[in-house]
Amino acid sequence: KAEDASRQAAQGPRRQYLKKGEGVVQPTKPAQKADRTVRNPPLPSRTELTQHTQKLSSTQAASRSKDYISRNTREVMVPKPKVAAPPRRTHQAGSIPKYLQTRKTEWAEQREHSAQAAEMARIQALTPPGTRLVGEQEKATILKDLKQSLAGAVLELNSFPSVVDTLSRIKAREACEHRIGDLEKAIAAFEKPMVFIRDDI
Structure with missing residues (x-):
């Protein structure tokens, strides 16, 4: 007993556990069982089944009626349009295009004509009457x-x-x-x- 007492003193104070039936008991919720029933999609009606069958039969008949060999032969025989080559660039980089040179000449002539007209109007205004x-x-x-x-x-x-x-x-x-x-x-x-x-x- 002396050895037990010294062992308990070395281990520290003894823990006090509740015995069965003592203390406050927490109410437990009943476990909900998972719904494991697999829901299958609803079965189609008779009219939907007949429509689907007719659709399948028509597509199969159309695919059977197609002659893929002759169609492929025709596609090979018909020549494909050639891709047009990009137009050749005639303008030389770093030089003024011809249309711009023409426009510059036209603008210079227009400026000259307008200057002459303005000068004539000025002279007409300066000309005394009878002269x-x-x-x-x-x-x-x-x-x-x-x-x-x-x-x-x-x-x-x-x-x-x-x-x-x-x-x-x-x-x-x-x-x-x-x-x-x-x-x-x-x-x-x-x-x-x-x-x-x-x-x-």
Whole structure:
């Protein structure tokens, strides 16, 4: 007994277990049995069976009536359409396409025409009533004639003696100088960008 007591002291306090029938008993739920009955799909009706049978027989008859050998022969004999090759690229990379060059030329011509029309409208607005604008060709011809006349007048003036003693020579020299002045004024006027003259000239 002394050995048992020392063994119990070494093991620690003894555990107290409940005996059968003592303590609170928890109510147990009854175990539910799994429903192991296999539910088969419902059987088809008589009309559904007849429809299904007719459908099967018609598909089987159609497959029997097809002649697969002749169909395959026809498919082989009929040539398949060739796949068209992609169009050959004619445009060279890095260069302006021809249609763009044409369009650029057309746009430049349109701009030039519109600029000319705007210039004509501006000149028309600046033209005084009863006058007209002298064209470039007409202006060049008039300037050429005026310069020739001026050269002739200068030669005539140089032909006079340095000392003019008679009244007629004095008047002739003054008339020549006056004509030279008029010609110089006319040349300066016709050398302007825009020259207007009367309509009746």
